[in-house]
Amino acid sequence: MCGGGVDLTIERKQFGDRLILQRFALCVRAGEAVALTGPSGRGKSTVLRIVAGLDRDFHGQRQLDQAVRVTMVFQEPRLLPWRTARQSLLLCQPPGGAEAVAAMLQAVGLAGAEDLYPAQMSLGMQRRAALARALVMQPDLLILDEAFASLDQTTAEAMRALLRSERQRRPFTLLMATHSPDDLALVDRVVAL
Numbered sequence: 001m002c003g004g005g006v007d008l009t010i011e012r013k014q015f016g017d018r019l020i021l022q023r024f025a026l027c028v029r030a031g032e033a034v035a036l037t038g039p040s041g042r043g044k045s046t047v048l049r050i051v052a053g054l055d056r057d058f059h060g061q062r063q064l065d066q067a068v069r070v071t072m073v074f075q076e077p078r079l080l081p082w083r084t085a086r087q088s089l090l091l092c093q094p095p096g097g098a099e100a101v102a103a104m105l106q107a108v109g110l111a112g113a114e115d116l117y118p119a120q121m122s123l124g125m126q127r128r129a130a131l132a133r134a135l136v137m138q139p140d141l142l143i144l145d146e147a148f149a150s151l152d153q154t155t156a157e158a159m160r161a162l163l164r165s166e167r168q169r170r171p172f173t174l175l176m177a178t179h180s181p182d183d184l185a186l187v188d189r190v191v192a193l
């Protein structure tokens with residue numbers, strides 16, 4: 001086990017009889033930032049879901065410190081349709097309560113949009129709300145699956161800056177799948193699939 005981070009060995013991962021991953025190992029130290037890159041369909045999201053504990057149907061081993069708080073931002077924002085942005089964040093019972101929720105929504109540029117439902121938000125706004133929901137929980141491990149895709153350059157850069165400042169304020173482990181070369185400046189190490 002590598003210092004409270006992630007220690008993953010996938011001997012084999014199949015969907016039905018399709019072999020997706022074979023003999024893949026990933027070790028991320030606590031506090032490290034790692035990007036997974038590689039062509040579409042190579043298995044990046046699959047690895048992230050396995051690390052997050054959402055997919056246990058594989059041959060191999062996953063070790064994660066029991067006490068680690070993991071949050072994940074999916075490729076699709078996955079907000080609850082019947083909750084406003086503010087309610088979605090509050091529902092997770094974040095450590096800083098309503099004050100932290102308001103501050104985080106402001107930090108992702110959603111001040112004034114706190115009481116909108118997902119259907120009333122653009123995809124980019126939903127993505128930022130999903131990022132805010134993950135960050136406000138003060139995770140030990142944050143998993144991002146192409147979280148900045150479909151954001152315009154300026155907004156994506158603002159989200160990267162937010163991530164950087166959050167990690168400076170309170171160091172946490174970051175594991176992200178990305179196709180964007182701009183994201184690589186955020187990480188210590190790149191793992192190509």
Ligand SMILES: Nc1ncnc2c1ncn2[C@@H]1O[C@H](COP(=O)(O)OP(=O)(O)OP(=O)(O)O)[C@@H](O)[C@H]1O
Nearest residue numbers: 015016020038039040041042043044045046047177
């Ligand atoms: N639930 C599923 N059922 C069957 N096959 C799946 C499932 N999820 C993923 N796959 C298959 O697993 C492979 C890897 O998919 P995955 O989403 O992990 O790739 P990826 O590298 O993240 O791709 P992208 O960059 O396009 O997001 C693909 O061939 C995909 O068709």
